[in-house]
Amino acid sequence: MFSSLLLFELNAESLRDLQAQETATALRGLGIEVPTHADAELLDALASEYFETFLQPKEGGPPVQSLWTSGQYEGDAAVEVRELARIAGLELNRDFARGAAPDHLGCLLWLWAETIEVVPEVAEAIAQRHLNWAAPCLARASSGTGFYASVARASAALVTALTGTVTPKTTGETPPA
């Protein structure tokens, strides 16, 4: 679910799926309030919010590990994740999630979920080596008040739980050089 929310804007169909009672309740438990209506204006607003939160290239950029650890797309992390997917018999190619980078947080969470029960070594590798950057990355997105800010907060909490790390503070404090 998180991977989908991180990788795609909501459309009428996916929003309707979220509005199903069981899903909406589960998401509320994670701090995400699903909008109760689904008109075009709302979808437009959500798409714009999604763009600003998770997609626009400036102001931090999308939640992609290589951007955080190598400062560019296709860092070592991307290569490694592609290899992890291959080991698990999966492929993260251009047709997957509109060509999202393999080390996009959404792809990483999807890969974790796909492998945790069948190839736990891969899931462990994802959790250990490919998620520890994400919480600080999500700090900016979490600071907002909209739907996707709540998705960012829940995603950060999820990452924290998976990695066993502490959710970072969002004080803007500069770490020592």
Added chain:
Amino acid sequence: MMSNPDSVRPTRRGLLALGGLLAAGCAAASRQGTTGKGHGDDNLGVRGRAATEEESASVWKQGAGQPYAQGAIPAPGTCKLPGPNAKVRFPDPDKYKNTTQVPGMCQLCSTVCGIIGHVKDGRIIKVEGNPKDPNSRGKLCARGQAALNHQYHPERLLYPIRRVGPRGGGRWRRITWDEAYDEITARLTTCRATDPSQFAFHQGRSRSKDAVSQFLDAFGTKTHLNHRGLCSAARRAANLTWLFESDWDLGDYAHTKYILNFGSNMFEAHQGHVAGAQRIQEGRFENGAKLVTFDVRMSNTAGNSDEFFMPRPGTDGAIALAMAHVLVTEKLYDAEFVAQWVNTPIEKIAADLAEYTPEWAEGVSTVPAADIARIAREFAAAAPQATTMCNRGSSAHLNGYFNDRAIGLLNVLVGSVGKQGGWCWMWTGGYDKKRFPPGPQPPKATGKSILADPPEFVLSNVWNTMKVGEIVYWYLAQERAKIQVYMTYNLDSPLTWPEMDVTKNVLLDEDKIGFHVCINPFYSETASFADMVLPWTTYMERSEFDARGAYELKPYIGIRTPMTEALGEAKDVREILPELARRMGGDMAEHWFAKASQEEYMAEWAKNVPYDESLYDSPLESMRAEGAYEDPEQKPYFEPYLEPLSAADVEGSATDPETGIITKDGKGIGLLHAGRPVIGFKTPSRRLEYTSEFVAKTARNEDTSALTALANSKGKNRPDYHAGHEYELSPVPIYMEIEEHQGMEDDQLIMTSFKWCVHNHGRTANLKWCAEIVHANPAWIHPKTAARFGLKTGDWIELTGHRSKAVDRAMPGLNLGSGEIENKLRLPVWVTKGIHPDAIAISNSLGHSEYTRVAQGRKDDALGSKSAGMDPAGLRDADWERNMWWEDETGDDPKTFRSNTGNGWAQNHVLPISPDFISGQQAFNDTVVRIKKVS
């Protein structure tokens, strides 16, 4: 929809329960077989190893910061490398081993050097020059080396986006390609049904000419706009006047003995940059050539010349004419060549040049008369292995056409035209389109486009369609044209066009531009004013053939081929435009875009390329492996005018007994030369045109059909179209004084522009490796000037630009006016003797307001990467962000500004729209600016 983040603490067990939902959300994933422990790999890591301490230390000691440790003082805007976070440990010594090497062609400037991408693990890890490229021969400049910054930039656009809210408001949403295609198709269909010319395709730089022209011609619009007027219109017009055959001179620098350089900065930036620069050095170091440079600023080319003189801006023509005067009066010209190959008697030339003495030129240019005369003598002594070299330094002036006409005259007088080691050209720009044609192309669009073909300008569209890019937004502002669909492509006009406010206001006005779709790999200034932005592939992700002015004087052909899959959903115009045509349906889809995959198109295009059948299965496969092809049988294009006419050509021809011009069916085909029929020059006189009756008549809107027939190559005027715009234009090279530069007031200087060796005009400031070297561009002023204004390095000034009275008077219908430009520009100064005292130099390339954080010189904001909790040693990117040390946190506050910080300043704030009436050349180097010290 708000929630309390502290309340969210999912457990691992709970997360596992969400697994089904997680998977369901991404059903689009494709599977390879069943899940399981796949291929049994134990190594989950990336290949490679870290360098040992010893290896790191060894590499570091070899580098040791040289040459920066030697005390050289860097120019402003440059840094002492390595930066404050110097790299002390070199990773993975095996990194570049076992790569797949894929040839391609660079496109970070217009030189299009051959490159090789080293690909490993599906990504490009290094780009270097391709030694098999016959033009660039394996050399690659700093921009080209920064290809990885371009390819994997963290702010690359990966998806089509559509604006939400008002144009220019900065709010966007991602859309699908289907949505994008549907909307563009609908708008194009409406436009085509009403007025096809209102579809404007505006390229900044395009190397996909066949694909773009194919679409525009099939569509039926001639509104194909470019930046030629801002670049090289005057130089091209001058060359065409001399030659008709070509607008582009290609000096044979490798074999020359003398290069007389008027304002060209070949060592840093030029259309022939890397290819030309290495041949200049070859000529100097292997052939003993001398390089003499005249430039108002000490460029790297000037500084590396054997002699360097700083003339007053816009006076190159005066120096050249004075040299010509010396050549004639001292009988140093090649009398035989001039008598046979110049269309004007030497006596007439001598009479014309009589007034242009070296002493007069010294008064105009400030270059000593004795040096002018001496250099003219040296140039003649070296001939025919002597050539001039020039570019925007001499031509981007209101008198640029005549400057370059005068410079060309020097080659004509010493008889080095077309000679080995002399001033040469080719019949084609780079590759031979007749030999290697792309697939079938539609007939050229008919109809008129006032935006592409403005009637005020005499020579802009007479030989070639050069257009006048800088007038486009002004025409729209004046409501002389309107655009329904505006497709911008690799264009950054809000930054690079003169009078930024005009550009921005027009781009914002939906009455003037109905719909704007921008195609670019980055969110540029242009994109910020668009309605829709389409993510463009990089030059490492697409397929095409290309070549550039070939300094071997032989055509060649090079290839771009995808080195890796395009990131995200980026697409090339070779995919976008055909898809739009297919969706539009009707004749476009049926006739021109019905089939042909990219692969089929490339195979068709490559079919005539010879290849080694023992190694490759097809021409395309050969090209993809080799990267370039040059015909070993091809002779360099030396002295083409001596090429004999064939017996078949001569049969049925007539020879004018007085002129020697050979015609057939009323059209010129050659010249009787020393009793032999030869092709001659492709001008009306079949000789070099010192006196151009064609130009004079064209300017007066008189009929030139007889001259056009004799040239039988290029050149056709249209008196009716230009009616009402008549000028007296000298048919011979003259010195044209720039009115504004006379009698300037004490607080005025002439603003000139230049490019750095690491940047192009507006599309490289986003490259980290380049921006780190040059990111700030204070104004260069001479110590004498500084003393007059009480300035020292680091002080700030305010500039006020002036529109040209001469331009306004020549073309009053444009309503450009002649007063001050409202915008001011504030920036610091660098005091240096490397600039003429009457000039102030501000580089291009910098001062972005968009185009990624790197181009804007700012780090990420405090939230996010600087959040507590990150491990700075391991997770935050050392090179990209922490090391972007040049961020200006003062907001250009002169009181607290630290030198060598920030993202620079764009002179276009105070640069007027200033096209010369002759060629439409933007006078980039003529603006009179008023200087005021900022206290």
